[in-house]
Amino acid sequence: MADEGEDLRSTMEAIHRDAEQIAALEEKKADLPPTDPAIVTISRQVQRIAAELKDLAVAERELAEDAQAAT
Numbered sequence: 001m002a003d004e005g006e007d008l009r010s011t012m013e014a015i016h017r018d019a020e021q022i023a024a025l026e027e028k029k030a031d032l033p034p035t036d037p038a039i040v041t042i043s044r045q046v047q048r049i050a051a052e053l054k055d056l057a058v059a060e061r062e063l064a065e066d067a068q069a070a071t
């Protein structure tokens with residue numbers, strides 16, 4: 001159970017870090033004019049992180065379900 005709890009905590013922290021990274025990138029984009037080519041690069045970064053975030057969210061749910069089933 002301790003390992004499951006640690007895995008769940010780690011996953012939650014990773015989700016939080018990714019969400020913060022997306023927020024920072026979005027703020028950076030907001031400061032750019034719409035014609036700046038950097039917007040496309042930043043948008044691709046956001047898209048990549050968001051895809052990883054989806055996988056982490058699935059893993060988090062599965063870990064939470066496993067932890068609850070073990071009780």
